[in-house]
Amino acid sequence: MPFFPTPLAGVQRFEPRIFGDERGYFFESYNQQTFQQAGIDNLFVQDNQAKSPRGVLRGMHQQTGEAAQAKLVRVIAGEVFDVVVDLRPGSPTLHQWYGCILSADNQQQLFVPRGCAHGYLVLSETAIFAYKCDNFYFPQAEAGLRYDDPTIGIEWPDLGKAFTVAARDLAWPLLG
Numbered sequence: 226m227p228f229f230p231t232p233l234a235g236v237q238r239f240e241p242r243i244f245g246d247e248r249g250y251f252f253e254s255y256n257q258q259t260f261q262q263a264g265i266d267n268l269f270v271q272d273n274q275a276k277s278p279r280g281v282l283r284g285m286h287q288q289t290g291e292a293a294q295a296k297l298v299r300v301i302a303g304e305v306f307d308v309v310v311d312l313r314p315g316s317p318t319l320h321q322w323y324g325c326i327l328s329a330d331n332q333q334q335l336f337v338p339r340g341c342a343h344g345y346l347v348l349s350e351t352a353i354f355a356y357k358c359d360n361f362y363f364p365q366a367e368a369g370l371r372y373d374d375p376t377i378g379i380e381w382p383d384l385g386k387a388f389t390v391a392a393r394d395l396a397w398p399l400l401g
Contacts, residue, residue: 228263233311233323235338237263239297243332252332254299255357265336267295269357274301277347277354282381282388284344285310285370285397292366293339295359303352304328305345306382310370313340320400322379342370346381346388369397376400 229238239260241252253259260266277283285308288294298307308324326348327333337343345354372379372394381388 227259231309231323231325233309233318233321233341234316235336236309236311236323236341237265237336238325239263239334239336241332241334254332254334255297267359269297269359271358271361272355273358274353274355276351278351278389279347279349280384280386280389282344282346282372282390282394283354284308284394285342285372286344286394287312287340287342287368287370288360288363288366289368290366292360292363294362295339296337296343296356297334298327298337298343298345298354298356299332299334300327300329301353301355302329303347303349304330305347305349305352305354307335307345308343308379308381309335309337310342310377310379311340312342312370313338316340320377322377324379342368344372346384348382348384369394371395371397371399374399374401
């Protein structure tokens with residue numbers, strides 16, 4: 226299977242099989258049966274896409290309660306450092322984080338379970354980021370975590386300049 230476990234419980238990295246020749250490439254970015262065989266049986270109901278320039282940090286976001294979302298994330302153009310923080314009470318990896326490079330070149334995807342916060346930092350000149358959600362967006366269920374929370378200690382790449390972070394993301398609370 227093209228799925229690889231990460232240090233966080235339930236977070237899986239997916240590497241699709243890419244078929245390439247002189248015409249370019251083809252790959253299956255999502256197949257419900259393949260994902261179900263890997264234990265991911267979420268029904269995705271919403272697709273989202275964002276474009277951002279280098280240095281933009283989006284996160285750390287989640288939805289809570291009945292509106293919680295699992296996500297399947299990938300990069301269509303460019304490169305990002307993608308991060309998941311486990312905020313699930315009772316999880317063996319509670320308050321731990323995992324980060325990896327997702328890019329248009331490596332075509333890897335990351336499955337983010339419900340109850341985890343998610344964010345990413347754009348490393349390339351621009352990036353187009355796409356993700357599937359298994360629940361609809363509900364603004365009243367929005368929650369988040371500061372990207373620089375010292376309790377979590379995410380090791381973001383150094384870009385040699387300050388990150389561009391939305392005021393809303395700077396207002397998320399610290400765990401400690």
